[in-house]
Amino acid sequence: MSGRLIHTGQVVLDLVMRVPGLPVSGGDLMASSTALLPGGGFNVMAAAARAGADVLYAGLHGGGFGELARAAMAVEGITLAHAPSAEGDTGIVVALLEDDGERTFITGTDAGGRMPPGLLDAVTPANRDVVYLTGYSLLDGSNAKVFLEWLPRTAGATVLFDPGPLVGEIPTDRLTAVLAYVDIVSCSTREAKILETADVEVLIVREGPTGCRVVHGGHSVTVPGFPVAAVDTNGAGDAHCGVLAAELLAGTGLLEAVRRANGAAAIAVTRQGPATSPTRAELDAFLG
Template sequence: MSPRVIHTAQALVDVVLEVPALPRRGGNVMAASSARYAGGAATILLAAVRSGAQAVHAGAHGRGPNGDLVRETLAAEGISLPSPVVEDLDTGVCVVLVEPSAERTFVTTQEAERRITPESLQTSAPVAGDLVCVSGYSLLEPTRDPLLTWLESLPDDVVVVLDPGAVFAELDDSLRARVVALTDVWTGNAEESEDYGGAQGMGPAAEAVAAKLKPGAVAVVRDGEHGCAVHAEGTTTVVAGYPEKPVDTNGAGDTHTGVLLAERAKGAAWPDACRRANAAGAIKVTRKGPTSAPTAAEIDDYLAGRG
């Protein structure tokens, strides 16, 4: 059986509002539209299964309309949710304000999705080769301690993938060192990676981050339409991106990560996996909503059209 993509982070409900601009403090703005989607970790998992991977959500999910939406969305695409339902609390929301430029602003609650334990995470039962995804946002309380306890109990042949997020820079050095010691694959955007590695540009940042990870670890640094760089097995490769006019950037990075990991789970070389992930991110920004990741066939067609 091929390795699975297992995500430990928060699957939330994204409440997406299209606004002409952000309101001033204390002001008001009228939204052109509103919609509810399963978001957060769900975006990565959906992208992964649409590229042919088996996927599992190891995080918590609550009892209520938000939890129902997350479960229905994931189950509809064959993604398993083995952890028990949190009966006394619903899943939280992320309010996403999307401007005409496609820039997005988030406001997030913390509810049932933060109620994890080492035992609930272990219901995903990772085995050798499985790709276990960790979000920097899970390194905040109350998910930090149970997550780290569980990660430190995993066998060495389970692959830990860290998506640091902007919050990683705010963590204390000892916590970051503890997490990095567990990390087999870093996949972050340019700003996050440049901040941590201390080098500017995708390629140099990938090399600098890899130098801080454990021996043999891989660093992937993505930069939107410019593509991404990957440092693996002592070699840095810059993989060109595919510029598109964006309508919604919410979920583009997560889509990139989901496809990247799906391709690795299927045995693709890192540069090939990056190329398909770049294409997936380019397709995603032309579509609205965090659940609009392309299928493998759509990525095939997109790349065929670009030679």
């Protein structure tokens, strides 16, 4: 692979709780299991690294829980662009996992959601790099300003944008300004409806086990998925984005890159945990 994945989002710790259903307001539920695991941006980077990509984490990471996140990134061979932030802890996401594999999140980004001006000045993407941007980074106005000042420096790199489930809360003018620098949008069906008027070069709509719809050059192509028995959908979209980025870095054509990303997401949902993307060898074996 000739470039790097530069991830600009937030690494968090996922407090994963398996529950029989979602609690009613003012109620309580007993979780059958709990686990504290690295998640958020870590899922994407781990997926890309396991698929053979060089990965640079350009986001923030705090103290406390940040030690767990940094240890996990070290295991995956992920390079850190910055020292730990003194402004707060690494964020926590409460992930409620139901018996059918569906998940519901409550997100607190903490230090990762507060990027100071100039943080990205030392990060200069090269022509063969893939820059990953998440909608979570655009929810805060000062954060978005940091990215809008930096994104012009990504010219020549491929900017991959995953808007995330809170995309509807990003002010339209802010989202439009950022999309001007985006090459590929990868999102869920629900998120695609919110973005339906957006003008992007490539739109990848992740539709679960049925696969993905790829819209490019005025044409829409469905890349079939791989139906499996899902046990945990937490991190499936992250696995898809990470492997997609790795394949683009490897020079794989767009539709084949999406097919391999579909396979990685299928494997991921058969495993418990948020960062369950396969290695490149496991994916090759799965695809036959």
